[in-house]
Amino acid sequence: MSHNWKPMFKLSVMAIILSLVLAACSSGGNDSTTAPTPQEPSAGDGKLSKINVAYMPDMNGATPIIIGEEKGFFKEAGLDVNAVKFLSGPPEFQAMASGDIDIAYIGPGATFLAAQGKGHIINIVSLGKSDMVLATKKSGVKEWKDLKGKTVGVPKGTSGEMVLNLGIEKGGLKPEDVNIVNMDVAGAVSAYVAGKVDAVAIWSPYTLEIEKQVGKENIVKLGDNSDFFPEYVFPASWVVNPKFLEEKPELVEKFMQAIYKTTDYKLANKDEAIKLTAEYTQVPEESLKQQLDSLEWLDNKRVADAFQDGTAKKWYDNLQKLFVQNGKMTEAVPAEQFLKTEPFIKAAGK
Incomplete structure (x- = not known):
C-alpha cells in the first residue's frame, strides 16, 4: 500500500482540522496540540473579582463563557472572568497546578486527572454520544x-x-x-x-x-x-483548582451561580447559543450545530438530582474502570474524593 499522500487532499484535511478545532470537546486527553500560554489578567473593575477560566472552543466549553459575558451573568455574580483557550485537558491541569488557571472545562477523557487529585469536579455540562x-x-x-x-x-x-x-x-x-x-x-x-x-x-x-x-x-x-449506556456515560465537567476552592470558595460559588444562569439560557435559546459561540470561537455554525446534535446538555435540575441521588458518583466510578483498563490509573478511587458538589448545590439554592 503506497504512503504517498495527494497534496490537495492533505491541504484539505489540514484546513478542516484547523477550522474546526473541536477535538478538545471529546479528547481531554493526549492531544498533540499545545495550548496557548494563559494571559496575564488585565486590570478590571475594582468591584469585580477576577478569576482565570480555561475553556475549549466548542459548544460545551465556550458557550457558557460567551453567554455569561454577553448576558451579564458573570458581572451579576460579581466576577471578572479572564477566559483562556485550551485545546485539551492535560495542559489545563498543568496550568491549574502552576496557579495560572482557577477553573476549567474538561472533556471526559481528562477526568482521570481529577480522580488523581489534581482537580475537583464541581459541575456536569453534558453527556457525550x-x-x-x-x-x-x-x-x-x-x-x-x-x-x-x-x-x-x-x-x-x-x-x-x-x-x-x-x-x-x-x-x-x-x-x-x-x-x-x-x-x-x-x-x-x-x-x-x-x-x-x-x-x-x-x-x-x-x-x-x-x-x-x-x-x-x-x-x-x-x-x-x-x-x-446506562452503565457507562461520558460526562463533560467543570473542574476547579483544589487550592483555589480551599482559599476562595465564595468565588467558586459565584462562578456556579453564573453558570447556573448560562445553562438555563442556552437550553432555552439554542440557535442563539450556536451563533454566539461561532462568533466567539470562529468555528463554523454548521460544525457547532452538528456537535450539539451529538451531545446531551444537562439542565440544572438533572445535575442537582445526579449529585444528590448518587447517579453522578456512579457515572464517575464507572468511568474510572475504563481509565484503569487503559492504564491511565493504577486503581480507582471513591468518586466523592474528587466530586465537590457544595458550590453548585449552594448556587442552585440562590
Missing part, C-alpha cells in the same frame, strides 16, 4: 469481533479510545488482539480516508468530515457511546 468507531467498507469489518488483527487509529487518552476499548471487550477480544495505533486527530482522519487503517475511533464533527470525504456508503459504524 459523539465518539464512534468507524471501519472502512473494504476492511471487511462488520462488527466488533471482526477487529481482531486489524489496524485501528485512535488519539490515545481520549473518550474515543474508551469507546474502542468497550467495543473490543464487547466483541470478546482483548486490546492486544487489535493493532491500535496512536494518532492525532488530523492523522486519524487522513489515515482513514486514504485507507491506511482499517478503522478509527474518533468523534463528531470529524466523523462527519470523514463521511463527506469517503461517502456514507463506504463507512461501517461499529458503535458509539450510546451503545454502552
